[in-house]
Amino acid sequence: MIIKRIAVLISAGRHPTSGQPRHCRNDSLALTMAVDLANSHSTELDVIHAGNPENPALANYLALGADEIKVITAEPIIENLAANLKDVDLILTGSRAENGQDSGLLPYLLAVKLNIPIVANALEIKQMDDKLEVLQFFPKGKRRRVAVKLPAIIAIHPLAFVELHYAYAREQQGKIVVLDSRSTVNNTVAENNLQWQIQPKMRKPNKLKAPENLTGHGRLLSAITSENKGGTVVNEGNSVEKAQVILSYLREHQLINF
Amino acid sequence: MWRTGKAAVWSWAQLLTIPKRYFVDLHHVVAREPYIAHTHVATAGGAVAAIFLVALNYGLMHYSIVLNWAIVVATCIMFIGAFFMWLRRRKVPLRLSRGAWNRLPYSLLVFALGLFLVSLPVTSLSNGIAILAILLLLLGSAELALGIGLGGPMKHAVAGLLHLAFHPRQERFSSKLSTGLKSLNLENKEYGINKPSDFQWNQLLGFDACVQCGKCETACPAFAAGQPLNPKKLIQDLVVGLSSGTDANFTGSPYPNIPIGKHAGSPNQTIVPSLIEAQTLWSCTTCRACVQECPMLIEHVDAIVGMRRNLTLTQGGVPGTAQQTLENLRQTATVGGLDRNARYYWAIDLDVKTIQPNTPVDALLVAGEGAFDMRYQRTLRALIKLLKAANVDFAVMGALESDTGDTARRLGDEATFQMLAKRNIATFNTLQFKRIVTADPHVLHSLKNEYPAFGGHYEVLHHTTLLAQLSANGQLKLGKSDETRKLTYHDPCYLARYNNETESPRALLRSVGISIHEMERSGLRGRCCGGGGGAPLTDIPGKQRIPDIRIADASTIGAEVVAVGCPQCTAMLEGVVERPEVLDIAELLAASLENV
Numbered sequence: 139m140i141i142k143r144i145a146v147l148i149s150a151g152r153h154p155t156s157g158q159p160r161h162c163r164n165d166s167l168a169l170t171m172a173v174d175l176a177n178s179h180s181t182e183l184d185v186i187h188a189g190n191p192e193n194p195a196l197a198n199y200l201a202l203g204a205d206e207i208k209v210i211t212a213e214p215i216i217e218n219l220a221a222n223l224k225d226v227d228l229i230l231t232g233s234r235a236e237n238g239q240d241s242g243l244l245p246y247l248l249a250v251k252l253n254i255p256i257v258a259n260a261l262e263i264k265q266m267d268d269k270l271e272v273l274q275f276f277p278k279g280k281r282r283r284v285a286v287k288l289p290a291i292i293a294i295h296p297l298a299f300v301e302l303h304y305a306y307a308r309e310q311q312g313k314i315v316v317l318d319s320r321s322t323v324n325n326t327v328a329e330n331n332l333q334w335q336i337q338p339k340m341r342k343p344n345k346l347k348a349p350e351n352l353t354g355h356g357r358l359l360s361a362i363t364s365e366n367k368g369g370t371v372v373n374e375g376n377s378v379e380k381a382q383v384i385l386s387y388l389r390e391h392q393l394i395n396f
Numbered sequence: 397m398w399r400t401g402k403a404a405v406w407s408w409a410q411l412l413t414i415p416k417r418y419f420v421d422l423h424h425v426v427a428r429e430p431y432i433a434h435t436h437v438a439t440a441g442g443a444v445a446a447i448f449l450v451a452l453n454y455g456l457m458h459y460s461i462v463l464n465w466a467i468v469v470a471t472c473i474m475f476i477g478a479f480f481m482w483l484r485r486r487k488v489p490l491r492l493s494r495g496a497w498n499r500l501p502y503s504l505l506v507f508a509l510g511l512f513l514v515s516l517p518v519t520s521l522s523n524g525i526a527i528l529a530i531l532l533l534l535l536g537s538a539e540l541a542l543g544i545g546l547g548g549p550m551k552h553a554v555a556g557l558l559h560l561a562f563h564p565r566q567e568r569f570s571s572k573l574s575t576g577l578k579s580l581n582l583e584n585k586e587y588g589i590n591k592p593s594d595f596q597w598n599q600l601l602g603f604d605a606c607v608q609c610g611k612c613e614t615a616c617p618a619f620a621a622g623q624p625l626n627p628k629k630l631i632q633d634l635v636v637g638l639s640s641g642t643d644a645n646f647t648g649s650p651y652p653n654i655p656i657g658k659h660a661g662s663p664n665q666t667i668v669p670s671l672i673e674a675q676t677l678w679s680c681t682t683c684r685a686c687v688q689e690c691p692m693l694i695e696h697v698d699a700i701v702g703m704r705r706n707l708t709l710t711q712g713g714v715p716g717t718a719q720q721t722l723e724n725l726r727q728t729a730t731v732g733g734l735d736r737n738a739r740y741y742w743a744i745d746l747d748v749k750t751i752q753p754n755t756p757v758d759a760l761l762v763a764g765e766g767a768f769d770m771r772y773q774r775t776l777r778a779l780i781k782l783l784k785a786a787n788v789d790f791a792v793m794g795a796l797e798s799d800t801g802d803t804a805r806r807l808g809d810e811a812t813f814q815m816l817a818k819r820n821i822a823t824f825n826t827l828q829f830k831r832i833v834t835a836d837p838h839v840l841h842s843l844k845n846e847y848p849a850f851g852g853h854y855e856v857l858h859h860t861t862l863l864a865q866l867s868a869n870g871q872l873k874l875g876k877s878d879e880t881r882k883l884t885y886h887d888p889c890y891l892a893r894y895n896n897e898t899e900s901p902r903a904l905l906r907s908v909g910i911s912i913h914e915m916e917r918s919g920l921r922g923r924c925c926g927g928g929g930g931a932p933l934t935d936i937p938g939k940q941r942i943p944d945i946r947i948a949d950a951s952t953i954g955a956e957v958v959a960v961g962c963p964q965c966t967a968m969l970e971g972v973v974e975r976p977e978v979l980d981i982a983e984l985l986a987a988s989l990e991n992v
């Protein structure tokens with residue numbers, strides 16, 4: 139199988155503490171994987187961002203290995219992206235929201251729009267005869283190998299086996315070009331009229347947690363299996379009674395003092 | 397040959413500086429080992445005198461008998477020198493190279509003997525002896541002449557003298573310190589050293605001056621810890637790279653764990669990894685112990701950082717957690733990726749001023765990254781106590797402080813360093829202060845020695861320097877210390893070798909009645925803690941850790957307390973499991989305030 143065109147979708151992130159614009163790590167992993175794939179198959183590679191071409195975060199991707207970034211400025215994002223990705227064999231991007239309430243939905247919406255399969259949480263991509271074999275991440279150490287035929291979207295998991303290399307010289311050499319400024323699709327055609335909202339990250343709520351009294355073995359078990367979590371399931375009684383159970387649990391473990 | 401290198405500023409007049417630099421600056425270093433200093437004076441002095449006299453007597457056709465006797469005397473001196481050199485060569489210390497260097501004393505002896513016989517003013521010299529003498533002379537001269545031309549041991553005589561004249565750090569000869577790294581012009585796409593010909597020609601000349609004495613090797617903490625670095629081999633590899641060869645003829649100690657004979661290079665071939673492995677470069681702590689020891693005044697650190705720069709800037713090749721650190725510096729201006737507003741949280745209850753534009757203060761306290769570390773916060777709190785006791789008008793920098801970029805620069809990330817330096821300078825320009833104090837020698841070094849290149853000129857003092865001044869002029873009244881345990885002081889590389897400050901910390905300790913028991917290697921020749929140059933981040937494996945070696949120095953003399961003056965040293969030395977207590981000078985002094 140020959141992969142003729144690969145596209146990587148990259149987004150603009152911010153540092154959670156300083157708020158400074160920066161690359162999204164997951165997308166950078168996808169970029170690094172895509173560059174490696176493209177180099178080993180001498181394939182054409184498009185690095186695409188939908189948003190503001192002036193965003194300083196984009197320079198990060200140049201330093202991380204993109205020779206050129208194509209920016210789509212027109213709204214709606216999904217439709218315009220889809221229009222530009224029609225004849226691409228393989229689309230790579232980051233898998234999930236970086237933190238908080240980021241949506242992380244784009245790869246899925248795009249897959250629906252293009253009507254192609256999506257494999258999320260990819261750790262590793264291997265080329266087989268007529269398909270790609272993807273190693274997928276699952277919690278608690280589980281992994282799964284799946285095969286996918288192209289064209290497809292593969293979304294990379296944050297723990298993928300990739301090392302990022304940031305080189306200033308590449309940032310200086312790289313280019314950012316605006317692909318088009320006008321929408322190639324009629325705005326009213328947009329089926330899922332998604333309203334993207336951008337807002338500052340909210341402080342993560344603190345989880346109230348009862349101190350655990352487990353043996354070393356118990357801790358190990360609870361880390362690798364899902365049964366050993368302990369606790370009680372309350373499904374009897376009305377809502378006040380149920381709330382009473384929770385309240386007394388919290389009081390018992392001194393997690394609240396009223 | 398050296399012309400393959402890059403241009404550097406120089407003038408012919410610099411040749412005139414050779415004699416002074418040779419006799420004063422170079423012999424300063426060599427004289428630390430008197431045996432070799434004397435044999436060198438005898439051998440080289442004898443040889444130069446003899447050759448000069450021969451030229452005078454025969455070249456200018458004087459044929460004077462007096463001069464002839466002088467030649468005899470000179471060759472005798474040379475003979476004696478070469479003889480003692482031979483004596484030492486019978487049992488070669490490990491740091492020395494063997495091979496051609498073992499032959500050298502013989503060649504020199506032969507040369508001296510030949511010239512001696514020829515010059516003997518005996519007319520009835522039998523033909524046999526005369527021929528023998530001429531033969532000996534030819535053999536000896538071959539070493540001198542061919543050696544210089546073809547890169548044998550005697551090459552050092554010419555390259556060494558020229559190196560003294562055209563040394564890339566001319567300031568070193570006017571008893572000024574020159575330790576700051578030279579900046580790259582990033583706009584001109586200067587991205588460090590990729591191939592041997594990227595060095596300036598006078599740097600290449602310097603490498604050729606190396607006499608393979610191995611003093612740098614003995615001093616190098618990374619070599620001692622079994623990490624794959626040996627500064628002597630590194631310089632020789634660069635020599636090999638310039639003259640297109642392999643390292644197979646190298647007869648000294650290899651880089652630990654990297655066999656000899658597998659690497660080769662040429663002037664226009666990329667150095668890493670065919671000539672030198674990346675892990676060799678990332679093992680260096682930039683402690684400058686090698687530079688301090690080198691009798692030929694070679695600048696190893698400039699070479700290492702130069703090659704690191706190319707790896708980092710063009711390939712993003714920093715290993716270990718260094719990659720994350722650089723990213724943190726770019727995105728948050730802190731090493732740890734932390735909130736800059738939180739840097740001075742430890743001072744909230746101490747009632748200290750935070751500097752504001754338009755409110756001048758005498759001293760501005762720049763705490764550095766150590767301020768985020770709970771251990772080092774104890775030191776900083778002690779320092780605040782002392783500054784208050786001395787009634788110093790000071791303020792901390794607060795949320796305005798960005799990292800100085802020191803770590804980024806040592807890791808070769810010149811771009812991030814320059815970004816941070818320019819940012820800090822812009823901030824300093826909005827503030828009014830007379831001087832900067834810091835408890836971190838790395839902050840001290842970059843602000844004081846490296847910011848001037850970007851237009852930031854400040855008076856920057858290490859806290860021990862300021863406290864010593866205040867104590868000397870009576871502004872700070874210290875009591876007697878209760879400390880009765882046996883105490884030693886560990887010199888931070890960036891305070892001692894980089895800033896020549898070894899006396900203030902000691903004077904302060906003495907002034908509170910603490911006597912210092914010196915460890916092996918202290919002062920300007922102190923042994924590194926392993927914390928500099930981003931080495932803890934690149935974390936190249938060896939057979940032991942550098943701080944363990946340093947703590948062993950302290951334990952050997954039975955020290956129960958190690959006094960320090962640097963957050964890096966504190967963290968590195970406290971990382972050793974069994975060790976004496978580690979206390980900053982500020983902590984020891986602050987404790988004495990109660991006894992005033």
Ligand code: SF4
Pocket residue numbers: 605606607608609610611612613627628631686689690691692693694
């Ligand atoms: S670099 Fe200097 S110290 Fe090291 S071996 Fe050469 S001359 Fe000796």
Ligand code: SF4
Pocket residue numbers: 612615616617618619625626627679680681682683684685686687696697924
């Ligand atoms: S600076 Fe220090 S660690 Fe680096 S080569 Fe020289 S002695 Fe070794």
